[in-house]
Amino acid sequence: MSNHNTTIRIERQTDYVAVERLTFAAFETMELPGRTHTNEHFLAHLLRGDPDFVPELDFVAEQNGEIVGNIIHSKCAVIRPDGTETEALVFGPVSVKPELHRQGVGTMLIEHSLRRARELGYKAVLITGHPDYYRRFGFVPASAYGITTLDGKSFDAFMALELDEGYLGMDGGRWKCCKAFDICENDTAAFRRFHLAFTNKNTSGR
Numbered sequence: 001m002s003n004h005n006t007t008i009r010i011e012r013q014t015d016y017v018a019v020e021r022l023t024f025a026a027f028e029t030m031e032l033p034g035r036t037h038t039n040e041h042f043l044a045h046l047l048r049g050d051p052d053f054v055p056e057l058d059f060v061a062e063q064n065g066e067i068v069g070n071i072i073h074s075k076c077a078v079i080r081p082d083g084t085e086t087e088a089l090v091f092g093p094v095s096v097k098p099e100l101h102r103q104g105v106g107t108m109l110i111e112h113s114l115r116r117a118r119e120l121g122y123k124a125v126l127i128t129g130h131p132d133y134y135r136r137f138g139f140v141p142a143s144a145y146g147i148t149t150l151d152g153k154s155f156d157a158f159m160a161l162e163l164d165e166g167y168l169g170m171d172g173g174r175w176k177c178c179k180a181f182d183i184c185e186n187d188t189a190a191f192r193r194f195h196l197a198f199t200n201k202n203t204s205g206r
């Protein structure tokens with residue numbers, strides 16, 4: 001897919017380092033109260049090795065051969081009150097090169113991947129992100145479907161989109177993401193090791 005000089009294609013293994021750099025740069029620009037460090041580049045790294053990673057929905061945006069954006073999807077589930085699981089997708093990180101923010105690259109990546117997800121037969125997407133940004137793609141608070149986070153929380157930034165109307169139903173449930181998210185948040189030692197290697201690679205210019 002292309003628009004002006006931006007092209008969207010599937011990420012390749014040879015893009016991984018460039019995408020991790022881009023992810024770090026994009027998320028370093030984010031100011032969130034209580035946020036202590038940027039770890040989304042670690043999440044991108046972990047996701048690609050996770051069994052729930054969806055390679056068909058791992059896209060990069062390119063301009064003149066340079067990677068300027070990325071979106072990664074993985075499978076997640078809603079654990080219903082009766083213990084059954086309903087499959088869904090989660091996307092993130094979503095990153096755009098800071099110098100190119102607000103020029104439509106993020107919108108292109110999200111619209112493209114939602115279209116492909118639908119074509120591939122996925123039926124719902126759950127995310128956490130800026131409500132003002134994601135509302136335009138049709139996301140509504142996950143609480144509209146009675147869905148909370150795994151630890152029972154409900155907040156505006158936790159959102160859902162049905163790709164197949166009625167799929168999420170009204171039974172509610174708790175959102176479970178794949179292991180990569182848990183490791184990213186909780187394995188501080190692994191994060192430090194990864195980030196040190198990441199910093200060394202980038203300082204030596206490789």
Ligand SMILES: CC(C)(COP(=O)(O)OP(=O)(O)OC[C@H]1O[C@@H](n2cnc3c(N)ncnc32)[C@H](O)[C@@H]1OP(=O)(O)O)[C@@H](O)C(=O)NCCC(=O)NCCS
Pocket residue numbers: 026027029030094095096097100101102103104105106107108128129130132133
């Ligand atoms: C969020 C991000 C992916 C959006 O990509 P982008 O290419 O800059 O966005 P687009 O140009 O497609 O869309 C721009 C619109 O989104 C809005 N927008 C962008 N970032 C926003 C944010 N953090 N909160 C609310 N609105 C936002 C802009 O106001 C603009 O609105 P307008 O069309 O009404 O003017 C990009 O800004 C980014 O990489 N940010 C840092 C990492 C991040 O926050 N990732 C998402 C985590 S949920």
